[in-house]
Amino acid sequence: MHAPYIARPSTVSVIMLKVLLALLPAIAVSVWFYGIALLVQLSLASATALLAEAAMLRLRGVPVAPFLKDGSALLTAWLLALSMPALGAWWLIVVATLFAIVVGKQLYGGLGNNPFNPAMVGFAVAMVSFPAQMAHWGMPHGPLDSAAQLAWIFSRELPAGLSLDAISMATPLDYLKTQLLLGGSDIASLKQAPMFGHIAGVGSEWVALAYLGGGLFLLQQRVISYQAPLAMLAGLTALAVPLWLWQPAHYVDPLFHLVAGATLLAAFFIVTDPVSGPTSARGKLIFGFGVGLLIYVIRVFGGYPDAAAFAVLLMNIAVPLIDQLTRPPAFGKRKRTKKAGQHA
């Protein structure tokens, strides 16, 4: 390219639209494996998010239409719907979305002012408040047809002869955690369980691959930068590799951690959030690395099967500090050395 070109600055809505577009492959793969339940959750979340956003904007006395059209509420809703169990009750996603938009975003002053990632706030609220409901994950090509899925989401009614155990199953992360806690056998034999696929969860590993594809598209479009995702995956690997080499029977392989659960969703769509993440490149590296480390620590040593939401929220708290410590020097000024800093 040769100068001079007039750059057209990308607006918030264009960026949000591209991120939503990047989520489409993962949604398609999910629907293929798990049925239309996810689409129901997506619509419930979107409707709730837009209504809540509009109501809060009105209450705050801010123009409603331009902010509603920027698509950020929709993105929060989609990320939330994708990270919650697709077979969850209708009120679960509604409560989580309400919390994400009203408390996580608007009470802090709306888009650009929220210190925490709204979608992860909603997820954490649901996880802490309704742990039992949040454990009902569907199985790929499960026994419920579309109508039965709708009936289950809206009225918690199952077709005759089916129990809750027959339609849902533990995620691989959940299964490994409980079995290892029970003092069960080694990883290799645990991985024979039906919920494991080639690398991670059967079905869900393909969804993860679709997230990876969407993330690479966003990188190519320069909507996100590589630092935070790369550092997050590096942080996760940095803990997973040594422990796995030390005791492969007790600590699952790093590749599993990279693909399982919400790792890739978090890496490309959550830690890249420009609002709740740090601004400088070096800050993004630190932020991502911290999230990766925390995900591993909470997954393996903590009480919850997956940890992306808690890891991101914890690192969100550190963002102001990271931003302050990694502020790049102004153009033309020399980088402050320690000595100069003391004088200043």
Add this chain to the structure above:
Amino acid sequence: MEANTDARPWRDIVHNGLWKQNAGVVQLLGLCPVLAVSTSVVNGVSLGLATTLVTTVSGAAVATFRHTIPNEIRNPVFIMLIAALVTCVDLAMNAWMHSLYLVLGIFIPLITTNCIVMARAEAYASRNTVPEAALDGLMMGLGLTGVLGILGGMRELIGRGTLFSGAELVLGDIGHALVLHVVPPAFNYQFLLALLPPGAFFGLALLIAGKNYLDARARKRASLPAATDNETVSA
């Protein structure tokens, strides 16, 4: 006429304690019990009333001895006075409201270290007369009780769908009749977040925001009348 001018400081004390200098939502003193015990109306109000008893009597006691307590060691003396009172409350609750005593647990002895008790002793009771200090303690305590009650109500209602649960701990068997199931028990309703510590922080933040909103509205109204008077005159 004289009674009117005398009533002014008393009214100020009441207004300060209940609203303007409210211990829970303005001074933010004694946050530890506010956050920890406000899981239900009954818990909150019970601990609030126990604290009120201590602030009132300790206020009066500190004011009584304010001329004899050496200035250099006043704080240790205040703490001993307060601790003695709290011990009385602790023993009394243990004797007469044992089940409630078990629920509130460590937070009854901790009234001793509650900042609001110490703060009123130091800032008010040690430099005012006995009746004023007693009234100040009473109003500060009641203000805190109000916040604890409202916060407890919010958390109980959102967290469990009930109100006044645990009333039997205070009132005996009649208390069972008082428990309000806003959400029928058959629904098995529970929203854990409201009962966990985050619920206390969110609830308190909303209460503070609510108080600031009411104050701002009152200020707006107070500045308006001049304009509205003119309008009525011109009309």
